[in-house]
Amino acid sequence: MSARLSDLHAALGGVLHGTGDRVVVRIAPLAEAGADAVAFVAHPRYRAALAGSRAGVVIAPPDLVADVLARSEPPAGGWACWESPDPYGTFARLTQWWRQHVQPRPAALGVHPTAWVAPGARVHPTARLGPFAVVEDGAVVDEDAELGAHAVVQARAHVGAGTRLGAHVVLGYDCRIGARGLVHGGTVIGADGFGFAPVPLPGGEGKRWEKIEQLGAVRIGDDVEIGANCCIDRGALGDTVLEDGVKLDNLIQIGHNVHVGRHTAMAGCVGIAGSARIGAFCTLGGGAIVLGHLELADHVHISAASVVMRSILQPGQYSGIFPIDDNRAWEKNAATLRQLHALRERLKALERRTTP
Amino acid sequence: MSARLSDLHAALGGVLHGTGDRVVVRIAPLAEAGADAVAFVAHPRYRAALAGSRAGVVIAPPDLVADVLARSEPPAGGWACWESPDPYGTFARLTQWWRQHVQPRPAALGVHPTAWVAPGARVHPTARLGPFAVVEDGAVVDEDAELGAHAVVQARAHVGAGTRLGAHVVLGYDCRIGARGLVHGGTVIGADGFGFAPVPLPGGEGKRWEKIEQLGAVRIGDDVEIGANCCIDRGALGDTVLEDGVKLDNLIQIGHNVHVGRHTAMAGCVGIAGSARIGAFCTLGGGAIVLGHLELADHVHISAASVVMRSILQPGQYSGIFPIDDNRAWEKNAATLRQLHALRERLKALERRTTP
Amino acid sequence: MSARLSDLHAALGGVLHGTGDRVVVRIAPLAEAGADAVAFVAHPRYRAALAGSRAGVVIAPPDLVADVLARSEPPAGGWACWESPDPYGTFARLTQWWRQHVQPRPAALGVHPTAWVAPGARVHPTARLGPFAVVEDGAVVDEDAELGAHAVVQARAHVGAGTRLGAHVVLGYDCRIGARGLVHGGTVIGADGFGFAPVPLPGGEGKRWEKIEQLGAVRIGDDVEIGANCCIDRGALGDTVLEDGVKLDNLIQIGHNVHVGRHTAMAGCVGIAGSARIGAFCTLGGGAIVLGHLELADHVHISAASVVMRSILQPGQYSGIFPIDDNRAWEKNAATLRQLHALRERLKALERRTTP
Structure with a gap:
């Protein structure tokens, strides 16, 4: 598991200071990186950490290039600085390149002999x-899509091109996820929303709950990532919607008829109650809760564990x-x-x- | 997917104002419903929304019938009002009728050839x-019950008549769920409760945890609905109990030996710690937490995200x-x-x- | 399902007051135990409860022996007191003995014919x-380990000796769990951590999220128990680590690169954000949240539902x-x-x- 720095640079761009003729064996944080590693620094406030780092290669913004190269006791071959206007973005794309070329994810090949595909389903030959x-029955799995072990795509559901569903994921009947999505293990998309009408019991001692059948589905856009063991409920009458580019962490609850705008991100354990409407470009910290039927404008940021009432x-x-x-x-x-009052x-x- | 209004009315009762000789193609909220839809209004405070609605058919209480019919610019065939003393309940039953007759849920037919039934299990021929x-081994699945893809009914567990377990549900050994229940995908019933005795480590630096085997089970009554990815732990010595008519949303944690009274409902992400006793007809808002060994009387309502100490x-x-x-x-x-102090x-x- | 008291005592030690020549049919709490049951009392503050208990056998500390034996109206055969310097620990070991000898857990026998083992995997003959x-492919399952129905051990993962993975558990590629572990149903170990770099969209309206591939894994020590439907994410560059003896309840989220010290215990619904470092011998109450990159020293105890900022x-x-x-x-x-301000x-x- 190694790569030549010149190959990384050729693939991802930027300006290289120092020789690219060296081998990199890992990507590491500044503090842990040695001469054989690439690290990154994004901001001058990390100048002290940079000065103490032994990282052989550092992705850095223009104003930190000199700092990268001026570190004392350089290794054989000297320090290298990989200059980028956006070091964090270059680092992200580097991890993607690394995943593809150096440390590939183990992947299913074709259709496993134990998988079960209904006669009326359409699975693309490259899936x-x-x-x-x-x-x-009636489900569609598009080209280059991947279903993990025990994943279930229910009747008439649709998995877009290149989308991966992890082990044990359930995509409920009539639900859709677009292209290039990623859903981690155990997530359930399209369980019934929580809808009941209270009906008085004879004798007046209380009310029982009459089921409201959930007749909608879930629609998920392109480039959406959903973590493990989340729940995205189907709508009661209309649909629950996650727009393009939404990113959800693990153990998140999205109630029925919720609408999440594009590129909004939520950290683990967030709960969004039914019919809430979350704008685009929002972030919700871990464990935050949004009550039902509320609206969040675009670019609203909610701290962890806060309750939106x-x-x-x-x-x-x-x-x-x-x-x-x-x-x-x-x-x-x-x-x-x-x-207090x-x-x-x-x-x-x-x-x-x-x-x- | 459509139905004649006269058929809906014949099945569900109430008083029809206007002609039943029309076709309905969807059920929709007041604001989105057109001439071909049924909507409902339950309370005079929605009078303004009703006035602006284009819903061809509106389920309404007696005191709003005139409002439904008096709207301007009626469609061909005129407005129809479906009078009901309990419009919300009628709406709930309408969704059930719709699910059964117009938009049926895709369902397993008989026993799938890939399912595995132990020789010592008893599965009713209609399941x-x-x-x-x-x-x-030793498990029982009663008449008309349904197990989703990958559902697991462990040894000696019992699934009552007409109860449906969703995909990937686990019903643990010796656990029981009654009749007409519904458990959504990924829920685990009967994992071990969290019980350990602290045992000092040699040297006094701290304690390790000695496992207390969980010898009880889970008993669930009739007409219980449980959402997706919930956890209902088995009892330590006695059983964990959910009484008849309990409704749980998604991602709910019920600790060992908890007792939940009948017709109590909990929204998503609620956590009930071990040995708590929750009364009947209670509601718990999303993310609420109840600490262990506490008691909630009947008819107690806890707001979302509140901690009962x-x-x-x-x-x-x-x-x-x-x-x-x-x-x-x-x-x-x-x-x-x-x-503050x-x-x-x-x-x-x-x-x-x-x-x- | 019964045992002779003398056999229990012979197996677990302590001092027996009264005759061991009696049959015990259950373990029960003081308040519910009858003449045929074993109960325990750990502290003088439960003296009143003890006095009212009908438990035929009571595990008790030395200073409560007389109280156990002095209760009025003894059953045929008299009261028995099982004296122990650590009654709670003796009770815990009794439940283990009971589980093994009296009420055995139903267990898989050998490799079920429907299980699928890749040619390049190594499964010990006793697993x-x-x-x-x-x-x-490339995964290892050590001696006496057990995988529940639908459990998935992904490529190159390692299950230690005697460790049990419950139904539907996923152990992700390259992840390891040590010996004598127990993971309950539906838990996902090794999903991607939540890591994205923000990238401005053209037009300046906001940012999209560029995936940071998660190149690390999860390393879990010996004697670790993890509840149902938890998520333990793989590290971004290094690994996520749970040390020996850690105990996690259900629905717990452990973010990428978190490090949990040995013998730390967390109750249900806890969330630990990425790169947090939790010490040894800590406890976290249900629903507690720890924000990212924070450190908790050894022996820190966080109350339920508290947010560590x-x-x-x-x-x-x-x-x-x-x-x-x-x-x-x-x-x-x-x-x-x-x-307030x-x-x-x-x-x-x-x-x-x-x-x-």
């Missing part, structure tokens, strides 16, 4: 199906997190918080009393 | 098993959510919150000093 | 594979939970909380004004 994958129509960063503290301090402050009233009274 | 479904013995609505704000405001308020002391001192 | 289990370098218990209250009280206090300023002003 790859893992062991025990299932494609049900009202629509947010202005771009910006929003937070609502109880600060963590040692347990004794927290207990005192939390107890006082339960009297009363404290305010007392303060008001005091202000009135002491006003000259 | 349906999807591809690669597994029924282990003490038993709640009185019916009512309870909340505990940090309000979201723009990031700067939140930072200031959160920082001050860490001094001290502020209270300062206020007290001030009150004492200024008391005449 | 057991359930129906439709998959072992891909800064590194915690001192051992201790830490909390950050909004106290739950009836809805009206909460609304008032939460509204006031949004003006302003209240502090008003208090300050008042203090200045009233200082003599």
Whole structure:
């Protein structure tokens, strides 16, 4: 597992300072990289970390080239600087090139003999199906798509070209995912949304729940990545929609009829309740919750573990997190918080009393 | 996919105003429904939305019938009003009728040839098993039950009549689910509860965890729906219990020995810690957490993302959510919150000093 | 399902008061145990519960032996007290003995005929594979390991001796789990970490996300238990690591490059963001969240639902939970909380004004 620096550079562009005639065996963070590794630095605030790094090759912006090359005790062959106007983007594309050429992902080849494809399904000859994958009646799997072991594409569902579904993924009936998507293991797309009408029980002791059949589906655009063990529910009447370029981490819940705008990203454990409408270019931190039927404008950023209880129509960063503290301090402050409104009233009274 | 209004009405009852001699092709929300759709309105507060709706047929309570019919610019055939004392319930039953007669769910037919049934299992001749479904030794699958692709019913487990387990559902050994249940994809019923005894390590540096084997099971009543990728753990000594009519959304964690009373509903991402006892007719909002060994009385309603840290013995609505704000405001308020108890002391001192 | 008390005692040690010549049919909590059951009591604070218990056999510490034996109305054969310096540990080992000898878990026998093992995989002859289990090329399954139904061990992954993977577990390519581990159903180990570089779109309206391929893996030590439907992501460049003896409950998210120290335990629904470093002997309560790149020292304990937003370098218990209250009280206090900083300023002003 190694590559010549000149080959990396030829594939990905930029300006090379120092000789490309060297072998790179890994990509590593600045602090851990040795003479045989490529690292990257994106911003002058990491100048000190850069100065201490032993990385043989560093992807750096123009204003850090001199710093890369001026480090003391260079290895045999000297330091190399791979100049890029966007080092983080070059690093990302380098990992992709590395994955393709140096450290390829193990992949299914063709259709595994144990996979089951219904007679009425259409699987493109270039698609790859893992062991025990299932494609049900009327479903379509486009060219170069890949289904992991035990993945299930239910009746009339559609997997776009080049899209990969991981092991145990379920794409529910009538649901669609576009091209170049990636869905990680165990995610369930197209389970029923959570919809019930309350019906009084005889005797007045309470209500039971009458099922509202979920007649919609899920529509997912192109270039969408969804993590492991997520749930994207089908719509009640219309569809649940994830637009192009959306990125979801693991264990995320997307309720029925939610609409997520393009290039919005959500970290792990986020929950979006039914019929919420999330704009484009938003980010939601891990564990954030958005209540039902709310709207988030484009470019809204929600901090981790914050709960959105009202629509947010202005771009910006929003937070609502109880600060963590040692347990004794927290207990005192939390107890006082339960009297906060009363404290305010007392303060008001005091202000009135002491006003000259 | 269409139906005659007269057929819908004949099946579901109520009073029809206007002619039933028309074809309906979809069920839709008021705002999106056209002349060929059925919509519903449940409450006079939606009168304005109703007035603007182009829905050809509207399910409405008696006091809104006139409003439905009085809308201007009626389509050919005129407006129709489907009067019902409980429009939401009628709508729910309409979705069920629609699912059955107009837009049927694709379903397994009989036992798929790739399914594996242990010799000692009992699968009713009318039960349906999807591809690669597994029924282990001593398990029972009752009449008209359905197992999705890759569903696993472990040894001695019991699936009640008419109950459907989605793709990849696991019903653990010795666990039971009653009749007419529905469990969505990826849910694991009967994993071990989280039980360990701390055992000091030699040298006193800390404790390791000694496994407490979980000897109980999970018992689930009739008419229970459980969403996708949930976890319902088996009990440590006794059983974990979900009573009749319980409804759980996706990604819900139910710890060992929890008892959930009938007709209680929980939204997505809720976590109930071990041995908690939740009453009947409760609701828990998305992301709510209930700590272990607590009790919630019947008819207790917990808001989304709230943490129940003490038993709640009185019916009512309870909340505990940090309000979201723009990031700067939140930072200031959160920082001050860490001094809240001290502020209270300062206020007290001030009150004492200024008391005449 | 029963055992002689003398056999239990012979296997597990301790001092027996009363006759061992009796049959025990269950292990039960003090409050539910009858004459045919074993219960345990660990601390004098449960003296009252002990006094009321009808448990025929009670595991108890030395200072409670007399209480166990002095209970009134003994059954035929009298009360028995099983004295142990660590009753909780003895109880834990008793459940293990019971599971092995009295109530054995149903287990796969050998390799199920429907399992699929790639030609280049190495499965030890004593390993057991359930129906439709998959072992891909280059993977290793050590002696006495067990794969549940539909479990997938991807290419070059390694399952240690005696480790059990539940139904539908995925162990991703190149990932390793050590000896005596237990992973419950539906957990996905080795999905891609959530890593993307933002790339401006032409026109300046926003950014799209460029995939950073995740080139690391997951390394899990010995004696690790992981609950159901968890996600342990592979590292971006290096590996994600769970050290020996770590215990995770259900629905837990471990981001890429996280490092969890040995014997640390996390309750359900915890989320640990990327590159966080959690010490040894820590505990995290249900639903707690740790943000990315933070460090927790050894012996740090985080309460349920608390959000760790800064590194915690001192051992201790830490909390950050909004106290739950009836809805009206909460609304008032939460509204006031949004003006908390302003209240502090008003208090300050008042203090200045009233200082003599």
